Amino acid sequence: MAGRSPLPRAVAGGWRRSASVRSNGGKRMDFDLLIRGGSVIDGTGAPARRADVGVGGDTIAAVGDLSGAAGKTCLDASGLVVAPGFIDIHNHAHNEAEGGILKIPGAENMVRMGVTTLIAGNCGGSPWPLDRHLEAVAQASIRQNYGILVGHGTIRARAGVRSTATASPEQLESMRDLAREGMDAGAFGMSTGYFTQSVTLEELVAVSQAVAERHGIYTSHIRTEGAGLLEAIDEAVAVGERARIPVQISHLKTYGRSAWPLVEQAIERIHGARERGIDVHADRYPYTASFTGITSLLGREIPAEAGARGGMKHLYDPDLLERARATVAKQLGELDGPGNVLLAPLRPRPGEAGKRLDEVASNRGLHPIEAAIALAVEGNCSCIFFSMLEENLERFYRDPYVWVGSDGHLRLFGEGVSHPRNYGTFPRALGRYGRELRCFTLEEADAKMTGLPAAKLG
16 A cells, blocks of 8 residues: 555456466365356456456456356356446545545545545645555555555645745755655655646656656646646646656646637647657546636636735735736636536535525625635635536547546535535446447446556556
């Protein structure tokens, strides 16, 4: 769990091709669990085949014709699909309002949709120090495999770099050392996200080179997913090319009306990079609404400046307030109005949770722009933003280099307003986008959810 060793045997064993049921001098092989007669899909993209699966302890010991074998427990999988557990390559299991993996170790909302491996530490934020976090997780009664990424924003802050400042040479070297420390603690790579203009390409490359030394990957909530989408993809590709590191573009989307026409060019950017030998993939959740803090309506620079001044209350400083109003107005225009912002706050607000921004504004006697700024100042207000185009989502899923990831959180049933991706990502990808819309075959879908991310992570 705490190292970059191959995936746990219960997952990795699924790739074996052995059909033998005899060992120890020809004696019959017995299993702790024997799954008979299912349609086995092994995550490689190979066609489904009827086979039995024998499990000994936590290891898949044999796949094939096991009719001569016995099992302490036998399951009849006739008419069912037997597949590896899903790998959620983009998850936020470490940083929940309820406490994340350390307080919700069962991760039931993830297990119920087939996820057996969570990769956390995404979008630039991670616990620190990682070795202490992983040790705490190892002591918890978790029910799935768990991996972590080093958060670029986390180590940037640890190195003493203000969010609105450019890193000095000494701070940059400190960040590189911290990245190495995180990798040595067991991280699979480094994630970036929510960075301001003070974070330069040169900084990203320099720190990523330290991660590449430890054979990690670079995952990125890219600089923008709106009108500047293509340039943001180019930046992520440039990091991969210059740092010689595999790249994973997180939750690839066309956010807002200005970005909707860019879908084909975005895909072309990824294909072009791969043709140049750069290992680039992306992941995507099967919904046209995103989930993040209401401060996203303010962009990244304005909240960073307010934070540098001492907190979000400084959004009411006259110079910031004027810019904040203009930015919120532009963002609401991209979303076709405040009716496409639904409150899903992390801090309980029973009277406002589940309501649209225009309704909340009306109830408060405010203009929606003023209500958005007030909610940002109050804090802990996340929202569901209806911002994307269905046909673009389908186009992304038809591409072989775009996988499935939830961008989800651990949730407790019946508490608060949740984005449906926390419960339905993998079933919806299989059902709607696989079976109904035929964006991919069942075997291709399983590869996007298991074998391909496993290979990317090593």
